[in-house]
Amino acid sequence: MNGSPSLHNRLNLAVRDIPRSGIRDFFDIVTTMKDVISLGIGEPDFDTPWHVRESTVFALERGATHYTSNLGYLELRCALAGYVEKVFGGVYDPESQILVTVGVSEALDLALRALLNPGDEVLYHEPCYVSYRATILFSHGIPVAVETRPENGFRLTRAMLEAKVSPRTKVLMLNFPNNPTGAVMSRADLEDIAAFAQKHDLIVITDEIYGELTYDAPHRSIVSLAGLRERTIFLHGFSKAWAMTGFRLGYACGPSELIEAMMKIHQYTMLCASSLGQKAAIEALARPATDIGEMVAEYRRRRNFIAGALDDIGIECHRPLGAFYAFPSIARFGLPAKDFALKLLHEERVAVVPGTAFGACGEGFVRCAYATSLDNIKEAMARLKRFVGKL
């Protein structure tokens, strides 16, 4: 072993060839700067509800510090079954169809690893969460991106999917409400996608981490549609709606055969999700409406504010209907998204994330998270206005 070049060659090829997340590079620049207002933070600015934190401390005092069942505490899975049925319309058996994971990220990784053989294709839509493509590649799958566009609200259509499906397609991944676009799907949209999945006999993985955060109409889950639950792995967690990102607690619901396969990987690699995180989740499920309701109302007001402010500045933005992101088009300023974001950062100390971090078709867009205080949003919009006035 003499030095890094030879070590580099010893890396697993999939890992070696995947670039670091574009967000990571940007983060490294932002952290060197002072007085930056960040619209780049993809997590709630609210604190985890106090009753959840308090009961986690109690759980620690009581000694809930041991391994749990691989699937997660049964008490938690029972509570999850009730919640998922009520909020998302999916009925699952807590004994065999729910697996508690280390965030949705682990659940997604498990689902893909449990399903994919080398060469299997996975349809997913871009712009999307930064890890999807990498997670597919790590599972030896072939990522096939479908581009969504602002003209139809960044929604996914059957026609887009039909153009990309092949005999090797095995999995369709969905993420609505969407990070980074804020797009949501209507029931009719989902019915089209469901028919497509059935026709091509695909397994659907649906990441609905932002499911509670919709502002103009209630969220619809694809698992509420007849016949879809049997071919779908539903992913959800506590990070966004309960502001519990650091707890790292997610879960997967699906047919027993799939959950059993995912559990095997989880068992041998992770063993179980954090016992304290699970205790916190049990408490979080005790009164979701109270916890989430006020946060959603606040996000809605900020969404209205940022959409209005962007409009005033003359920056075109499709109206975000869910999650907590606006995804405005900055194409008319003639700068690539990364240059726009860097220039905005250096000249006005406002951090936004270049759309290209979420896939090549994010070029011409930036992501502005409104999970930050209204004062910050106001100041950021004032600076943005001054910035584009000079371009």
Next chain:
Amino acid sequence: MDEILKILQDNALESRETIARLLDLPAAEVNRRIADYEQRGVIRGYQAILNEDKLETDKVTAVIEVKVTPQREGGFDTIADRISRFPEVRSAYLMSATYDLLLFVEGRTLREVAGFVSERLAPLEGVLSTSTHFMLKTYKRFGVLMREKSSDERLTITP
């Protein structure tokens, strides 16, 4: 509750223009509703929330439980109104259970508050007894924590 009131309760200084934008309403509608709330007395006033422990002023706050005799006409309201009119009384509530009225009374010194209780409050016709507790420290007022300045622990950019 109207979201306008919720916003004003959190920050009464929020501009009408911002409120309009937050709620996706015309500014004229926001102005009209606020004027209506003020006129109908739904909004009784606007105040700053002070952390008085940080002020160098001498002030004593007492929480006083009062037992009273309700009157044949007017019930508790007559005596409660009479007590509430003293400027020393900052807040007054009718309570269930072991006493009737709960008062928050302010004075410059302990002696001044004691004087108010013994000379003004206790002798009032209809007041049966009082029990006075002096406040030592404020941890939270009107939903605002007084001791903790919240800090953002989040990384500046996350996916």
